[in-house]
Amino acid sequence: MRPGRPHDRPATRRGPTRRARRVALASCGALVLLLTACTGGQTTDASPSTLPPHVSVELRQLRSDVASRWAQVMITNDGPTALVVGGVRVDDPRFDGPAERINDRESTVRAGSTVAIPVQLPAVACPAPDDATPTVTLDWSTTDASGTATARLTDPLSFVPPLHARECRAQALEAAADVTISAFTPSAPGQPADLSLTITPTGDGDAKIVAIHSTNLLTWAGHPNVDYPLDVVITGDGTAPVEVHLPMIPLRCDPHVVQEDKRGTVFNVDIELDGEPGQIQLAAGEEMRGHILTWVGQWCGFPN
Structure with a gap:
């Protein structure tokens, strides 16, 4: 038998060698990368009853929507993967019922983009509280999660208060x-x-x-x-x-x-x-x- 060399010592039970530790760490790193690739880099910390992270919503009315009494639910997706939106419903005590999605379909909101989903505004409810807070309820899904979320809906152009005032006035005129x-x-x-x-x-x-x-x-x-x-x-x-x-x-x-x-x-x-x-x-x-x-x-x- 050849004389032994320092690195040819029999393995002991004192713990893994440096080389073994390096191999183990590399394997763990590869596994993390593989899992990240499989999920598209997105964590699954969104509850089915809340909007996924990096998703925001607001309500706007375009000039072309006035005559038809439509509004647009603007959904912005700043996350890393696409968001698919199905049913959309807006609830606001200033209206006599929910404003629901006009088209029965699904919309894909790609990463880094905004999609406008039209809803039909119902008749106004008169009177109504001045400090009403609208909410939106929508069905959503990503590659690894799905749910039905309800969130507060902002009105950045504040079009609802004057619309409500005008139409309540028109009802009174009737x-x-x-x-x-x-x-x-x-x-x-x-x-x-x-x-x-x-x-x-x-x-x-x-x-x-x-x-x-x-x-x-x-x-x-x-x-x-x-x-x-x-x-x-x-x-x-x-x-x-x-x-x-x-x-x-x-x-x-x-x-x-x-x-x-x-x-x-x-x-x-x-x-x-x-x-x-x-x-x-x-x-x-x-x-x-x-x-x-x-x-x-x-x-x-x-x-x-």
């Missing part, structure tokens, strides 16, 4: 009168079209329809860029319906303004109710909106 955009008659280029309002007293109160505003697209012949005075007084003694004819012309003839129109046919109307001034909104229906935009294009001479 006790005295029904105010509608009832007809539209187009005109030849250079001549005003006719937009008709019908104001029908309901016999349950007094009110005054003071004036109607121009929009970013439409204004009034003889009253450009200012309010068109109406001064229709409604009393609760059975006053007959009143029809008002408004001489309407385009405020501008930029093709991109018509093509990108969002609120051109939504009119602000000044009213007085129980002696208190306020404002409501009147929006043309989708069919009438299409007729108005077509007329603007013809009036302005846009190419077909």
